[in-house]
Amino acid sequence: MGGRGRGRSRTQRKHFRDGRENVWKHSRSDSNPNNSNGDSNDNTNANNSAAWEPFATQNHAFDEYYKEQGIVGAEEWDAFIASLRKPLPSAFRINSSSQFSTDLRLQLENDFMNSLQAEVADGIEAEPIRPLPWYPGNLAWQSNFSRMQLRKNQTLERFHEFLKLENEIGNITRQEAVSMVPPLFLDVHPEHFIIDMCAAPGSKTFQLLEIIHQSSEPGLLPGGMVVANDVDVQRGNLLIHQTKRMCTANLIVTNHEAQHFPSCRLNKNSCSVSEMGETGPSISELQFDRVLCDVPCSGDGTLRKAPDIWRKWQSTISDMDTYPLFKNVGMGNGLHGLQVQIAMRGMALLKVGGRMVYSTCSMNPVENEAVVAEILRRCGGSVELVDVSNELPLLKRRPGLAQWKVCDKSSWFASYKDVPESKRASIVPSMFPSGKSDTHSALNDQGSTGSEESCESAKNGDSENDINSTDSIPPASVAEEEISSFPLQHCVRIVPHDQNSGAFFIAVFHKLSSLPAAAQEKWGHSKSTNQHSKRLSKEVNKDANNLVDNLPEGVDEKASEISESDIVSESVVSHLETNLPDSLDNKVPQTSATDVDGDPDVGLEPGVCDLSKENEWEEAQVPNDGENGQQSVRGKRKLQIQGKWRGVDPVILFKDETIIGKIKNFYGIKESFPFNGHLVSRNEDNNHVKRVYYISKSVKDVLELNLQVGQQLKITSVGLKMFERQTSKEGNASPCAFRISSEGLPLLLPYITKQILCASIVDFKHLLQYKAIKFADFTDAKFGEKASELMMGCCVIVLNDGNQPLTGPVHVDSSTIAIGCWRGRASITVMVTATDCQELLERLNIRTGEGSLVQEIEPFDVKEVGDTNVNPMEI
Numbered sequence: 001m002g003g004r005g006r007g008r009s010r011t012q013r014k015h016f017r018d019g020r021e022n023v024w025k026h027s028r029s030d031s032n033p034n035n036s037n038g039d040s041n042d043n044t045n046a047n048n049s050a051a052w053e054p055f056a057t058q059n060h061a062f063d064e065y066y067k068e069q070g071i072v073g074a075e076e077w078d079a080f081i082a083s084l085r086k087p088l089p090s091a092f093r094i095n096s097s098s099q100f101s102t103d104l105r106l107q108l109e110n111d112f113m114n115s116l117q118a119e120v121a122d123g124i125e126a127e128p129i130r131p132l133p134w135y136p137g138n139l140a141w142q143s144n145f146s147r148m149q150l151r152k153n154q155t156l157e158r159f160h161e162f163l164k165l166e167n168e169i170g171n172i173t174r175q176e177a178v179s180m181v182p183p184l185f186l187d188v189h190p191e192h193f194i195i196d197m198c199a200a201p202g203s204k205t206f207q208l209l210e211i212i213h214q215s216s217e218p219g220l221l222p223g224g225m226v227v228a229n230d231v232d233v234q235r236g237n238l239l240i241h242q243t244k245r246m247c248t249a250n251l252i253v254t255n256h257e258a259q260h261f262p263s264c265r266l267n268k269n270s271c272s273v274s275e276m277g278e279t280g281p282s283i284s285e286l287q288f289d290r291v292l293c294d295v296p297c298s299g300d301g302t303l304r305k306a307p308d309i310w311r312k313w314q315s316t317i318s319d320m321d322t323y324p325l326f327k328n329v330g331m332g333n334g335l336h337g338l339q340v341q342i343a344m345r346g347m348a349l350l351k352v353g354g355r356m357v358y359s360t361c362s363m364n365p366v367e368n369e370a371v372v373a374e375i376l377r378r379c380g381g382s383v384e385l386v387d388v389s390n391e392l393p394l395l396k397r398r399p400g401l402a403q404w405k406v407c408d409k410s411s412w413f414a415s416y417k418d419v420p421e422s423k424r425a426s427i428v429p430s431m432f433p434s435g436k437s438d439t440h441s442a443l444n445d446q447g448s449t450g451s452e453e454s455c456e457s458a459k460n461g462d463s464e465n466d467i468n469s470t471d472s473i474p475p476a477s478v479a480e481e482e483i484s485s486f487p488l489q490h491c492v493r494i495v496p497h498d499q500n501s502g503a504f505f506i507a508v509f510h511k512l513s514s515l516p517a518a519a520q521e522k523w524g525h526s527k528s529t530n531q532h533s534k535r536l537s538k539e540v541n542k543d544a545n546n547l548v549d550n551l552p553e554g555v556d557e558k559a560s561e562i563s564e565s566d567i568v569s570e571s572v573v574s575h576l577e578t579n580l581p582d583s584l585d586n587k588v589p590q591t592s593a594t595d596v597d598g599d600p601d602v603g604l605e606p607g608v609c610d611l612s613k614e615n616e617w618e619e620a621q622v623p624n625d626g627e628n629g630q631q632s633v634r635g636k637r638k639l640q641i642q643g644k645w646r647g648v649d650p651v652i653l654f655k656d657e658t659i660i661g662k663i664k665n666f667y668g669i670k671e672s673f674p675f676n677g678h679l680v681s682r683n684e685d686n687n688h689v690k691r692v693y694y695i696s697k698s699v700k701d702v703l704e705l706n707l708q709v710g711q712q713l714k715i716t717s718v719g720l721k722m723f724e725r726q727t728s729k730e731g732n733a734s735p736c737a738f739r740i741s742s743e744g745l746p747l748l749l750p751y752i753t754k755q756i757l758c759a760s761i762v763d764f765k766h767l768l769q770y771k772a773i774k775f776a777d778f779t780d781a782k783f784g785e786k787a788s789e790l791m792m793g794c795c796v797i798v799l800n801d802g803n804q805p806l807t808g809p810v811h812v813d814s815s816t817i818a819i820g821c822w823r824g825r826a827s828i829t830v831m832v833t834a835t836d837c838q839e840l841l842e843r844l845n846i847r848t849g850e851g852s853l854v855q856e857i858e859p860f861d862v863k864e865v866g867d868t869n870v871n872p873m874e875i
């Protein structure tokens, strides 16, 4: 299939080159960069052009700050800055747990690497795409095209379509290269319990899930699980949206302030969870083998991707002569306290022997080395900084700094003793290398300090105000500069010009023993929400747009298509759909997507509900239905309360034996499939449960623990959607009201013995192309006959790759491809999204060497082959 579009014209190649040159420029008159006359290829020079308004990519405050910090050697400064001014290459990662991961890797290696080279620029580009050498298994790739180019340049269209489609399906994740590093240093194994403390929008959570699912056998789940937490509800919805692509039963999404993440601990007298569990070890305290603290930060490591951050470094252009300091420095100083708090809570949640990664996309030592040093200080000898210089050997990195200074407004401080009283609310000892308030005796001292209190006071200080203060403080004397005696050289700094990437900071900790009593007392259990932390988090979230480094590119794009408020309202739709009485159904906002019943089929099933909207519904009045004279009292909907949490649906263990029995019987599900305690819903009324979710043993243990400790966890999403109730006329005609969802099918497949058939590749592809086919129209008449013998309702069609027996049970292995369908009166209809159909067809066509058929298929009138009364799925 390679080489489609090989004959692109010279004009298109020129578009490509022009597009490369202008990706960062904003035209005042025309937003299309391809309309550029291309007369400038250096956007720092573009100030001369009246037609273009480039992002400012230089800033004296930035230069002064990072030169002073010695972030790179003086001889490298120009290369460092030049790299920051270039657009960031885009990167993506193949989902290693995807059934098609090898196919995708081969497609990139054998098709796109060659075709893009040939098509794009007459051989000018050395490597249009290449695997990132430090990422294991050729799974992560970098393309030398910026996201803007991929979107705008026709030559790259096929590649861009590939990225978009596979990203949507979950087979790849578009994510900045350096943002993929922290989960790798976490050294995750499939049986690990992991918490991602600040997880939204979820690119690293997704990566963690990939790793724990990587070597799962068909029909089996890994022993581990991930808790993905974020304080921001809207970003949390992006997180849910992202991780939904993973189709995992091993994830719990929560909504807490990370620094106050609740303790879930059974007291000694209560019955142990293992007494209730099925088999195997269980837990009585929620602690984690791995903790990821990818904390909120000022984000200047993402300058290449988000050049507007340059502006954050200056108040106004006219100030530049006087070097005003520095909105961004202020933000870094202001975040230091929160970062320490989140990391300390993470450390308390970490099991002894476990690993924690602290990371930021900031270059600022106050947010990086200073936080690491403070963690080591507070943890005493119970924690060590891990030397990871032998891990990911091909990743170019720098050691952490041992020396740095703290700056505020127009003053530098080398030591806390230089900080005037008026600034001590916002500049605290822990920001300095020694962490000491009394620096005369503090140099090179790593003992306990007064920094704990002062770090607390930092978060209470208003750094923004401080920046505007007019105190005049003499610069610190260089001779008194402090040097940390912690082994901060073990920290990992990634700078842009080493490997054409963004910047990142990573520190890896190993917990050797329980935290010292003082730290345990302070961080070992959750505390009530502190107003200041709330305010700080709010400020951080206000600036969330700056924290774009981690926003997977797919999310970025998706977010522009689906606004965050849309996502919230989708969750509301989902909620209302599940819980509203029938008479209100027509008031439920309809999405364009409909399932086979014509019901709204929303992309999200989070339990989060927008309370403001909820109240609107509470107030909705349903008129007297008149006919039977009964007064309707259905207008008032129950307020969702999960344990003590308002605004989220409760997570209910689904134990309805009648429904479960019917499902098992209809699909002939083998007894070996563990149902008991693994099904949950978000609706207490079994008669109105619309979706049933599956949870892994690991998640089940946590949920049971959570129930026993009074629902400490505010769970916004959990479980793999496995069964969905069919409410249409056709659905009612089936002996089983629940169909198997696409997400749940791969897990259930090896256990299904009824309602399952194998189709030839021709018939299977026809189903994907035409969505509905009459029994008589299958090319394999025997298959059509067997299809007609199935019971009305949901069925599973497996692709016969030549190894399947004509009759008898289907053999399932990791290469088996299957889709959910509906056996109607006279036809089989696929119950898979149009995107899934398209992607599966692409995969099959590549495997069978037929090239990309999808875009060449003529539109087909379904009515010619399908039941006239069954519409194909248009989910």
Ligand SMILES: C[S@@+](CC[C@H](N)C(=O)[O-])C[C@H]1O[C@@H](n2cnc3c(N)ncnc32)[C@H](O)[C@@H]1O
Pocket (backbone or CB within 6 Å): 179, 197, 198, 199, 200, 201, 202, 203, 204, 205, 229, 230, 231, 232, 235, 256, 257, 258, 259, 294, 295, 296, 297, 537, 540, 541, 544, 547, 550, 551, 552
């Ligand atoms: C750097 S981003 C995380 C990116 C994410 N790890 C990823 O890879 O997609 C920081 C996140 O921290 C969240 N956040 C800010 N303050 C928080 C707090 N106090 N507790 C938990 N999350 C917080 C923000 O909402 C933001 O989503």
